[in-house]
Amino acid sequence: MWERVYSILLKEFLQVLRDPRMKAVIFLTPIIQLLIFGYAVTTDVKNIATAVYDLDQTPRSRELISRFFASGYFKPKEYVTHVTRIRDLMDQGKISAAIQINKCFAARLAAQEKVAIQMIVDGTDSNTATVVMSYAAKIVSKYNQGLVVEAIGLPIGASPSKGIDLQSRTWFNINLESRMFYVPGVVALIGMLITLMLTSMAVVREREIGTMEQLLVTPIRPAELIIGKTLPFAIIGFFDVALITIVALLWFEVPIEGSLLLLFVATGLFLMSTLGTGLFISTISSTQQQAMMSTFFFYFPAVLLSGFMFPIANMPVAVQWITYVNPLRYFLVVIRGIFLKGVGAEILWPQMLAMGAIGTMVLILSSLRFSKRLE
Incomplete structure (x- = not known):
């Protein structure tokens, strides 16, 4: 019995260590997380x-x-x-x-x-x-x-x-209730996690069960395949954001002072980047396990460097520059501005422009890489 257990254990270790991507996730991810926690995460309020x-x-x-x-x-x-x-x-x-x-x-x-x-x-x-x-x-x-x-x-x-x-x-928060700050942020975090995970794992699952090859022999073009793969998860992302917003309103009693239409426009711009990142993860992952681990590799640094828990102004200047390429940073500003401040597009347009630019770039690059993998 123990010999068989040892054989399986050895096989799993060898499979992991033979995969450079899995080695990067195992050894590189803890170091990156440690650096982020050590330098960026602080409860001190300054500047x-x-x-x-x-x-x-x-x-x-x-x-x-x-x-x-x-x-x-x-x-x-x-x-x-x-x-x-x-x-x-x-x-x-x-x-x-x-x-x-x-x-x-x-x-x-x-x-x-x-x-x-x-x-x-x-x-x-x-x-x-x-x-x-x-x-x-x-x-x-x-x-x-x-x-x-x-x-x-x-x-x-x-x-x-x-x-x-x-x-x-x-x-904006007269009674200084922490839920007023965190609940709108959770809307963004859940929308990001769901779309990242579903997009990355769905494509890899097709490859694992062998149905991707069947799709490739059909007359469908790569662009059509990409749209068909990402659009359902975009719809799911909108649904989740709407669902959590309703819960925030009815259960947590967090008011929405601004425009719901603006909120969903901003959500669409934000989901462009998360869907693109999920598509990119699918091109570097061979199994669903790899896709899951890679998703969290992208997700946790994005959360820590977004201002969700810790003010960006408290982070070192070098880390603050890194946050400018994080779409979650901009979406949190937008969603809190709409929920708590009631501000409109005339105030939030720089954040929405940044999300649109990042989302377009990520989606184009990921689509090109995905198309290349199909070929």
Whole structure:
């Protein structure tokens, strides 16, 4: 009995080690995953893109603003001249926070009065928003301590300033509920996984059971075969996205503030890249097992480098550049913008253009390779 078990065990090992692609999956994948987890995955929140709306324009207000940017947590993005510009920047995802200082800030501090400043935070990512507000509270607290120290030098009988009152305001996710951030992202992730897996394994299955040869002797052309193979999975992808969206609305009570039509147009652009990648996987896989492993080889790095769990701004610059070729990065911006912010194509067109370009390129290259394999 054990001899037969050993023979089967040895045979399986030899089959795996003789296949260069399987060796790459076994040995290369863990290294790539380790590098991604080691460098890209971090829960630290830093380099928070911040807009400044300073109506006071005094040395005192500029000093407080400099405290925010000297902390290393906040990064100046733009000094705005109107509050509507803050909304525009936040809709476009260019800022995650904004500081508003009203007029008479310095004068009221000099008069030992309590002064309020406003911190506006993008609440689509509830975890990040909570951390941002805690950073702001810490900076203001230290600034208030400095005001107390200054008060020691005041004339006898003078009262120290009552300090600054930080008033935080959250947009898009008022209650900072994490499901508002993650549920729209899950819609994208499931759509990607389903189409990747089905496309890659379906073609390989045809090859395994021998029906691919039967298809090749028919008068069907390669382009027709590719369309016939990918179109059903595109329909399934749309169906899954629609199904999960309904569950998000009814079960998780995540609102859709934007256009459903725009959501499905963006989904179509995104599925172009996932179907193309699935088609490519089918050309480098000989068995369904290989196709499955190769699918996860593409899937997990795409998720980790998309901003689904960890802000891209927190990743090293070199890793941030890699994320620009990841279509999931753009789809997450689009789907969260439609669900939570209610923004339209006038804001999301750069992401949709990027998805369309990446999807077209991947689909063309994969189709050419698939056609070559058929020949």
